[in-house]
Structures are given as structure tokens and as C-alpha cells.
Amino acid sequence: MVEQLKLTDRKIELIKKLFYLSKEDENNLLAAEPFITRNLDVIVEEFYAKQLTHSEVEIVIGDSETLSRLKNSMRGYIQEVFSGTYDQNYVTNRLRVGIVHKRIGVSPALYMSAVRLLWDILSDQFEKQYEEGLCSRNEADERQRSLTKLLMFDVQFVFETYTGALVAEVQKAKQELEDYARDLVETVAKQTKELQELFSQDGLTRLLNHRAFYERIRIELAGCARRKEPLTLVYFDLNDFKLLNDHYGHIVGDHMLEALGATILSSIRETDIACRYGGDEFCIIMPGATNGHAKDVCERLINGFVARNERHQISFSIGICQTGPDKPMSGDELVMAADARMYLAKAQAKLEPGFWLCDTQETLGKFGLFASGDDA
Structure with missing residues (x-):
């Protein structure tokens, strides 16, 4: 300036x-x-x-x-x-x-x-x-x-x-x-790039980091509340990622996370915000989106990820939670709800391996067979 x-x-x-x-x-x-x-x-x-x-x-x-x-x-x-x-x-x-x-x-x-x-x-x-x-x-x-x-x-x-x-x-x-x-x-x-990388960007995946996630979700929730729009959070992690690291080494694991970061960025909408929440856990903030929009993004993400990682059979467990505009949730409440649903999907994945998604507390769907369900 x-x-x-x-x-x-x-x-x-x-x-x-x-x-x-x-x-x-x-x-x-x-x-x-x-x-x-x-x-x-x-x-x-x-x-x-x-x-x-x-x-x-x-x-x-x-x-x-x-x-x-x-x-x-x-x-x-x-x-x-x-x-x-x-x-x-x-x-x-x-x-x-x-x-x-x-x-x-x-x-x-x-x-x-x-x-x-x-x-x-x-x-x-x-x-x-x-x-x-x-x-x-x-x-x-x-x-x-x-x-x-x-x-x-x-x-x-x-x-x-x-x-x-x-x-x-x-x-x-x-x-x-x-x-x-x-x-x-x-x-x-140069200074701007250094500050962005230091305070807001995950060095491996190039997505926003944990700290930046909470700053952005607060801002986006406030914006959606003013516009009386919904906001959907996608929360997912990789199944058995630790086993991959233990068997093939952390270099292979890091390469997979890098590829995942690139796949996420190519799968989301321009208005979505992708974050590495920590380890092998990721979040996508989707302002103005419903559960249905989120499922479309998840399908593109899974297809892209599978195409990039044919050698290693790794799948996701996904939790989706929609908030607002009638009954808005705070950022912490939204994360907790999406996290809980992700763990329900993960429990199902242990019984039947594959990409599982949970978008309400009672609805589970396997990739390609997503069940419908919207929150208030």
C-alpha cells in the first residue's frame, strides 16, 4: 500500500x-x-x-x-x-x-x-x-x-x-x-509471505493451520449470521494413517498429506476455506453451504484422492455438520459436532473398510451411497 x-x-x-x-x-x-x-x-x-x-x-x-x-x-x-x-x-x-x-x-x-x-x-x-x-x-x-x-x-x-x-x-x-x-x-x-506462513499456513499441505482455522471460522460464522445464511463444516481424517507411517515411513506419509492438500484445494469451491486441523485431521469451512453442497465436495475430494493414491489404500472418515441461520452454533460447538460424527463414521469404517460419512447423529453413508440429512 x-x-x-x-x-x-x-x-x-x-x-x-x-x-x-x-x-x-x-x-x-x-x-x-x-x-x-x-x-x-x-x-x-x-x-x-x-x-x-x-x-x-x-x-x-x-x-x-x-x-x-x-x-x-x-x-x-x-x-x-x-x-x-x-x-x-x-x-x-x-x-x-x-x-x-x-x-x-x-x-x-x-x-x-x-x-x-x-x-x-x-x-x-x-x-x-x-x-x-x-x-x-x-x-x-x-x-x-x-x-x-x-x-x-x-x-x-x-x-x-x-x-x-x-x-x-x-x-x-x-x-x-x-x-x-x-x-x-x-x-x-517477502515480509507478507513470511508472516502468512508463520501465523496462518501449514508448511506441509499449504492449507490454513489450526490457529488460522479458528480465526476464520469465527469470522465466517459472524458473516453468515449477518447474511442469514447456513454454514457447513466438513471434518475428516485418514483411516489407519499411523499404520502407513509405521510401515512405509514418515516421508511417504508426508507425501500423501501433501497430495491430499493439493486435492482438497482443487476440490473445494472458491468461497470454501480448507485447513489442516492437526496431524491427519482436516476441516473445510463452507460458508453459505448446506449438507448437500458439502457431500458434493466430499465426492470430488474422494475421487481426486483415490486417483492420486492408487498405490496405498487409505480412506477417510468424514463428519459433516450444518449450522444456522435459525439455530446458530458457535465455532467450538460446530467442531465438536462434526468431530463426533466423524468418529461415528470411523467406527463404521472399522467394521467395513472404505470411505464413510456421517451427516447427522443417526445417518451413516458409504461413499457413493450418501444418505440425506440436514441440521437446523
Whole structure:
């Protein structure tokens, strides 16, 4: 995004002038830093306590782990606000905030209400500084004015990622910053790839990992709830995979898992999310899908897998669970239900080897003979 905007140090300074953000404002905010830092935890807790009174915010935040991460990010942001340094690194962080907010579906109204709330809380802190004799009335008012300028400066960068109205400017400055853009794109791409692989991707199968699975299922469940659509989870593992590893070695097992990852990606819809849940267990999140859609995907997956693995006779045990929109389930409940059904299918596979699927607590089907059944 920095590359697209051509944000050189000189351009950042020009934008500061548009907002009348001066060196004096930087010094005003820096002077308030010691007091703000001492009260940082109080500020962050107050901010999220008030934010969570809104149901839309609760849906976006979701779970306690996400909330903890957001609190840490807010602490970092507030410290940046009062650092007195608003350079290219500072601007890059603001653009990342915009990209993340847009990606997870935070509306401009929700974002602006959060900015307004933060402004109120920090303004109260300036009043406390004045009341405790740590600054004069004029100094408190100046700090508040400087904060207003900086927050507006931040907001316009965040909203650039929402509007996308930057193409003409990028084209105009392309020749001037071509060398700079090439180096920056390469650096950003490398860092982005490393972060994605570290935090969200399973290195062997190239599917999303266990941690990313829970982040995505929370987001997709919230999205389906807003759209009043169903969501189906496919949960499966390989039968007797340990025996394969023990007999042929882990290299053969790894090759099979790699092939399975590729087969899953070629079998699912564009809107589906494939994950390696752990070991030889896999999940497919299917937003907007019913049990019937899930069975179609399972059939394509099984056909593709069999074609790729003719040498080793390995089958799946599959559990399918559909939720919403009338009786929605949480992510944990959905996983538990699909996992339980997978184990019912696995028990049947021990009696009669093959690909078995269970999509309700009482309905079992063998590959090619899937029985119907829908959840509420």
C-alpha cells in the first residue's frame, strides 16, 4: 500500500501541512507521553469496555483471544500517538490498520465511532493532567487540539484503503518513484509471505493451520449470521494413517498429506476455506453451504484422492455438520459436532473398510451411497 501511494518522506510532510500538523503539535503530544504511559492500561480497558456495549463490535471481535490481541495493538497505537514521531513507519502502520479493518468487514461508521471514543478518553486524560497540576489550562487545550489534528491525519490514511481512489495518483508518480516502488514491493511481499506462513499456513499441505482455522471460522460464522445464511463444516481424517507411517515411513506419509492438500484445494469451491486441523485431521469451512453442497465436495475430494493414491489404500472418515441461520452454533460447538460424527463414521469404517460419512447423529453413508440429512 505504501508503494501504491508513493509515500516518500517529502510527501508525508506535505500531507502534515494539509492538516496543520506542526512540530509544535508533535512536541505537545510528546509532553503528555509520561502521564499517558502511566495510565495506558486504564485507557485501553475503558476503551474496550465501552466498545463492547455495541453488539456489532462484539460480533467483529468475537472471542477473548482476539480481544487480547486488539488490546495489545491499541496499547501500541496509543504509544505511537504520543511518541512525537510521525514518519513513514508511522504512516505504514496506519495503512495496515485500514487494510485489516476492511478485510474483516469493519464499516466506516464503526471505525469512526471508535476514533471518536478514543478522542474522548484521551481528552479526559488531558483534563486529569490539568487537575493534578501537571500542566496549565492552555497546555491541556493545546494537547487536545494537537490530538485532534493527528487523529484526523491517521483517519485519512486508513480511509484510503477503503475508498481505493488512488489509481490516478499512483500512475502520475509511477515514473518518479519506479526504483523505490520495486524495492518496496519486493520487501513487503517477502515480509507478507513470511508472516502468512508463520501465523496462518501449514508448511506441509499449504492449507490454513489450526490457529488460522479458528480465526476464520469465527469470522465466517459472524458473516453468515449477518447474511442469514447456513454454514457447513466438513471434518475428516485418514483411516489407519499411523499404520502407513509405521510401515512405509514418515516421508511417504508426508507425501500423501501433501497430495491430499493439493486435492482438497482443487476440490473445494472458491468461497470454501480448507485447513489442516492437526496431524491427519482436516476441516473445510463452507460458508453459505448446506449438507448437500458439502457431500458434493466430499465426492470430488474422494475421487481426486483415490486417483492420486492408487498405490496405498487409505480412506477417510468424514463428519459433516450444518449450522444456522435459525439455530446458530458457535465455532467450538460446530467442531465438536462434526468431530463426533466423524468418529461415528470411523467406527463404521472399522467394521467395513472404505470411505464413510456421517451427516447427522443417526445417518451413516458409504461413499457413493450418501444418505440425506440436514441440521437446523
